[in-house]
Amino acid sequence: MSTDNRLTARQAAAEQTKQKLLAAAVAEFSQRPYDEVTVGGIARAAGVAHGLVSHHFQGKQGAYVAAVDAVYRQMEAAESSELVVDAVGDRLRQRFRRFLAFVAANPDTALNLILASGRDEAFAARREYSISVVTGWLDLPTGNAAVTVALAAFADAAEGLAAEWLRGGRATSPPTDTAPFSVEAMTEAFLALLAGALRSAQALDPSLDVRPALALL
Template structure:
C-alpha cells in the first residue's frame, strides 16, 4: 500500500501539475522555439527555479508535456483484451480522434508536430512504432517482419496526415467517419503487403477489419 503524501510532497506535486498544464498550454499555442521557460513559469504562477527543479529545462518540460498528451490519448491494449479485435481497434480510434477533436491546438502543435527537439521527435517515433506494433499484433501479423513494419509505417504517416488535415479544415466530418477512413487506409496498406513479400498472408487481417462494421 502506498503511503500518503506529506503536506510538502502534496504541495510539490501540485506545483508540478500546474507547470505541466502550463507547458501543455504553451506548446499547444506556439512552436517550441517561441516558448520560453519564463512563459511556462508565469502561466503556472511559479518561479523559473521551480520549473528547473521539476523538469530541468524547457526540453524536459516539452517531453513531459508530450508524454502527458499521449497518455491522455490512451493505448490499444487498454481497450480490453476480452473484446473482439475489430471492436477494440475501433474503440481505441474513436477515443483517440475524439480527444484530438476536443484539443485541436494541442493535436496540431504538440502531438502531430515534429517541430520539437530531436530527442522528443525520437520519442514520438518510438510511441508510434509501439502503436503500430500493437495494431499489427492485434490483426495477427508479425510486427517484427520488415514488410509489416514498412506497411504500418506508411499507414501511420497517412493517418497522421489525414488527422492533421481534418483538424485544420475545422473537422468537416464526424469522428466515426474518420475512424472508417482510417480502417480503409490500414486495409489498403495491408493489401500491398503480399506484393512486397508473397509469403505474408493478410486475408485474416482484412476479415477482422471488415468484421467491425
C-alpha cells in the first residue's frame, strides 16, 4: 500500500472517529445539563479512547460548540428547505409545522439545547432571524417598538408551548388518548398566538393597523 493510500485510510478513520464523537456529544448534551456532561462520558458513548475528545475537539467546551453547531444546522435545514406554498398564512403554517416536526423528532435535544433558557447564542440568533422573517412576510414595520415587543412575546409563548408539549409526551401525530395534540393542532395554536401578538402590538401602538397582517393568517 502506498504512503498516500495509508494516509487516506488514516484520514478516513480519523473522520469516522470524529463523527462518532460528534454524535455522542449531541446525545450527551441533549440528555443532561452541560455541567453533568463529562469528557469521559462522551468518549464512552462513542466507544473511543478518552483522549480523542481533546484531540478532535480540544475538550468538553469544544465538543459542546460542535454539538450545538450540528443541531443548529439540522434545525436550519429542516426549517429553511424550499417552501412549496405561496400564501403567507400557508407559508407560516409550513414553517411552524417543520419546526414542530423537528423538535418532536428530537425532544431531548429540543428541551436541553433549542428551547432551554440557557441555550447557546446560535439558537437565540436563529430565533431573531425567524422573527424577522415573520415581520417581513406580514409586511409589518421594522423597527416599530410595539411590533418588536409583541413578536418577541409571541416567540416566548410559542417556545414555551412547544416545551410543555414535549414534556407532556404529546409530540405524536395523529393524536392518541394520551397525546391529544398533533403537530397540526400545535401549528394552528402557533398561528393563534401570533394573531394575539399582533392585536397586542396594536394595543401598544394605536397608530399601528394590524388588520392587513391578520387577514394574511
